[in-house]
Amino acid sequence: MAAWILKKRPMAESNKLLVGLFPAREVQAEIEAHRKNWWWPRGCSFPPGDRLHLTLQYLPDQQGNAEQRxxxxxxxxxxxxxxxxxxxSCTWSNDASVVQPSEHEDLRRLQYDISRALVRAGFSLDVHVRGWTPHVTIARDAERAARPTSLKPIRWTATEFRLVRSxxxxxxxHEPLGSYPLH
Incomplete structure (x- = not known):
């Protein structure tokens, strides 16, 4: 597997807010084991295990009263x-390699409910309900990466979603800002 390479990328904004599901360490380890079975071209970058996540919503940074709202x-x-x-698992046309969950109605409902709650509170969103494709990014700049023929299913019980400042x-x-239990 190629070594971890962190590239400097020019960004228009310094911070964004992410609402997502973050897998427990055991699931992170299984994702990383799957990632090791790929053939990676030079120049790939790999998110560390503790930053692996499934994005539910992404929005501009908020401060003060807006953050409390x-x-x-x-x-x-x-x-x-x-x-x-x-x-x-696959590599998308934007050269991001991902693992994806099987279709899950409650996952889609959670993403919809989060989006609806944020819109009601007056926030603009970067992830739209239509066209949202649940995934965990395992590599970037992965053009020509070769994946194994199959992915041994990875079971993941998501018990919370988190708000982090990227x-x-x-x-x-990532700066953790809040955790919201699923119960």
Whole structure:
């Protein structure tokens, strides 16, 4: 497997807010084991295990009262824990390699409910409900990556979603802002 390479990327904004599902360490380890079975061309970059996530919503950074309103909107979202199965992997035309869950109605409902709560609270969203493709990015700049013929299904019980601030700095980092249990 190619070594971890973090590239400097020019970004128009320094921060964005991400609402997502972050897998537990055991699931991270299974995703990373699958990633090791790929053939990676030079120049790929790989997110560290603790940054692996499935994006539910992405929006411009908020501060002060707006951030508090955002947190209040997210706390209104209610859903049972999700039993997900990651069972497909591929490289997309944007050169991102991903693992994807099998179709899951409750996952789509969670994404819809989060989006609806944020819109009701007056926020503009970067991820639209239509066209949303649930995935976990395992590599970037992965043109010509060769994946194994199959992915041993990875079981993932999602018990919370999180709000994090993504700092598009060098090095890139996630700042945890809140956790919202699924119960």
């Amino acid at each position: 955002l947190r209040a909107a997210l706390s209104e979202v209610s859903m049972q824990p999700l039993q997900l199965t990651l069972d497909r 700092h598009f700095t060098y090095p890139f980092r």
